[in-house]
Amino acid sequence: MTEPGAASVSSASRASFRSRRGRRMAIVMAVLSVVLFTVLALLVAGPDAGGDWVVADRIMMAVLGLGLGAVLWRWAIIAAVxxxxxxxxxxxxxxxxxxxxxxxxxxxxxxxxxxxxxxxxxxxxxxxxxxxxxxxxxxxxxxxxxxxxxxxxxxx
Incomplete structure (x- = not known):
């Protein structure tokens, strides 16, 4: 049920406020960071291939990508409702x-x-x-x- 005076307010005027560019860029960068850090964690040379990266290093690289992705995702869900x-x-x-x-x-x-x-x-x-x-x-x-x-x- 609408309140008196509310009939003049269009549904578009009550739509959520969201950044267009910032949201798009944050989503793209969040996905990219997760994919990139995960791929790097899988591809870096471990001790068996003559490298210095141990399993813990690889896990931390993937976790870093997930953390960066989470911060960027938080940026993507900024809104005013x-x-x-x-x-x-x-x-x-x-x-x-x-x-x-x-x-x-x-x-x-x-x-x-x-x-x-x-x-x-x-x-x-x-x-x-x-x-x-x-x-x-x-x-x-x-x-x-x-x-x-x-x-x-x-x-x-």
Missing amino acids: PDESGLSIHNLVGRRHILWDEIADVTFDEGDPWATVHLRDTESVAVMAIQRADGDAARGEAQRLADLVAESRTRP
Whole structure:
């Protein structure tokens, strides 16, 4: 059931915010790092072939690739998800749900790497899901977020 005033909000405006370029690059690099480090771990010369790599070294190389892949995968799942009560921000480190009433302003100044949500208590929270690398699309997404904040103020 929709709330009064919510009918004017399109389903597209409530879509999740996600970086396009950063997400694509992180996924490609995560897969590449896992594959590359695993292949290297299998191909390096061990003591039986005149090399210095023992089984523990090979395992650590594969684990390093998995670790790097995990960090890159975490970058790929950065998002900001709007709902009726507020905005859930999933940055590289940490998650936070901010109520619409707590948001004072949204900025995406020239030179900033991502959009910023300024809270009424003077705190600022980065919205890494809206990244400068996405160019004009990122500016549009920052405006969409600002519109959602403005729309939330008009609801009863």
